[in-house]
Amino acid sequence: MEDYKFLFKVVLVGNAGVGKTCLVRRFTQGLFPPGQGATIGVDFMIKTVEVENEKIKLQIWDTAGQERFRSITQSYYRSAHALILVYDISSQPTFDCLPDWLREIEEYASNKVLRILVGNKIDREDREIPTHVGEDFAQRHGMYFLETSAKEAENVERLFMEIAAELMEQARCKELPRYEQNTTSINGKTTAIGDSNSCGCSRFT
């Protein structure tokens, strides 16, 4: 059995091409794959990090390309603990779409989900969105804010580590969006699971 204290689901959204997959790959594998298209076969990535000597497992979900025509499944947002909304600081249109993304998030994600606005590609010379504009937007919508470069590995580690630390803090204060834990994840085994009425404390450990 793996040894970790918390497991958190982190999902990324934002327009196609803003660097969501690159952020995930940079963080989980230390890779930066230039010019890669949509990521075939990769579903979510897992990385275990350590915060205050506690092991935390981050399950990081990518959009699987469904954002390209604004067709993300609602179920993608279910049970997320943190939500990273990404835009490209060198592309005004990706910033202009943020309100649309927020509407979708409002509709389908838990209203307690930790929200982080990320301006990616700060290695680019042709910046179109000044830092303070991104900051303002984040503040107005109650989000954390960070600018990153997946290419130069700038702030990527920090982004996920801060998410992990914040979620752990919330978990300790019991402020985390709590998802019903007494649900059944089906698999090949025959498990006697609690039915819908036991106290909800049983876990599949």
Add this chain to the structure above:
Amino acid sequence: MEDDLPTEYDVIVVGTGMTESIVAAAASRIGKKVLHLDSNEYYGGLWATFNFDGLQKWMEDLKSAASENKDFKPDLQDGEQFLQASNQYSTIENIVEDWFISNDEDLPAVLAKNTQTESSEEPSGAEKVDDDKSDKKDTKHWSIDRIKKEYRRFNIDLAPKLLFARGELVELLISSNIARYAEFRAVSRVATCMNGKLTQVPCSRADVFANKTVSVIEKRMLMQLLTSCMDQGADSPEFDGYRDKPFVEYLNTKKLTPIVKHYVMQAIAMATDKTSCRDGVNNTKHFLNSLGRYGNTPFLWPMYGSGELPQCFCRLCAVFGGVYCLKRHLDGVVTSGDKCKAILSGKQRLTLEHLVVGQGHLPPEIVASTGENKISRGIFITDRSIMKGEKENLTLLYYPPEEAGQEAVTIIELGPLTNACPQGLFIVHMTCKRTKTAKEDLAYVVKKFLKAEKLEKNVSRTPTDSQTQTSIAGGESVSKDIESKNPDDENSNNTMPQVLWSLYLNLPASDIKLSESAPNNIHLCSGPDLNLDFDFAVNQAKEIFKSMYPDEDFLPRAPDPEEIILEGEEAPGPKFEGDNSNGENEKQDNEKAEKEE
């Protein structure tokens, strides 16, 4: 970002219903280039689950969609023919929506003990999603405004369905590794109506032994009968001479007591007097097979509603490269000879090898029959369960017709733990075969179990029964107090669930057929069927896939993230390790497990 779609595909799938989504996933999984379209802005079509606001919008759209049918004059090449797609919504009929509560602030307060909700909620580990503060405020009554305001906390199914724990869909979710996208809740009780009263059907061995209404001899009788059903199913010599006769005729020869016969007929086999012995035995076998796998009953319910499941398959399709585009209409199909060559959609001509189309989008020219088995649906928001319990239940009730001309009705009752509705409410789904309108077809059952009258002002209701409050652990002692104060009279009008809101509608039949002249690379996917489970859709998807790619594997297991070895830059896609790895299950379990101190 209105990019144009790429224009060449192996498979184009139109509609994101259950069958369509499974086929899309299966094709994408074996490397086919898949485009998956839906004209709606949501997934699932007639299989969708909506929040309260979404459902209202859906009904609005039905009204406006009926009229919009533009003429279409495409550019065609020689020998090509254009068939215009039909209007997906034209087949939904008889929508009747009613409110039974008012908008006023001075509503009769339901005397629920809010203190109890508050005190019991804190210490428990269990919680529902999005417990917003308003839930705990002192006003516990529901008004139209409040339901509308809390719209996000409803998940209302157009086609509610359960999964047999060993049914086709569960096995497919496991074998394909798509199970990781969904969560489930075990149905906690199967109820049956005996002598006018609802009782819980004993499902587990322990339940059977604990049951005091059945004698030891009856138990033995029951076990014998069930064993013969289990062993060889309907092929067993036991059923020689009865297979095509009604199941009830066979049961009559067994000299069963009325109680045992009732359990077998109405709860286990879910049979009417007309059900054949073959079907009855097979149903019984299916039920028994699925016992003991995941919970007290043979059934699972998908968290957030049935509409989540097609999306799980869509996700897999996308992960393997499928292109997704909602809000994109199918304008029509281009045929040439006995082949469909392309579709037209949003000014684009998209070519294909195979076209998989959900019912309702098909050009009328290639539909032979619109089917017999149409569906009547009723959806109700109520203030308490149809059957009292010490805790919140997820209930299945099969109610056979009382008299000729009526159809058997399947009732699924969902509480807040499934995310179907906010704390304090229940959602009741009724489904039956259509004979008249949904409202007429279901009237006898509604009358039997629900109080669907306008709630008078200033009349207090008796306290909502305990399960609404004690669904959150820790309040059991309090709940018993309440029950002892409650007159234990099921038939008392004042303890029947009050309907706050109801919706009736008729859905199209699922046994629609393509005409003989239809191009042979067009594959039709049915809408929701009358059965309780998803087997029909899964089997249809398998057939379609097999007719498209007879030599390919159907949804082989997708790798877990840990198994994916990413290569350098030029690798077109990740490679994964072999497909059979035991011990994966444990891994999955661990992922699901969220540990706390």
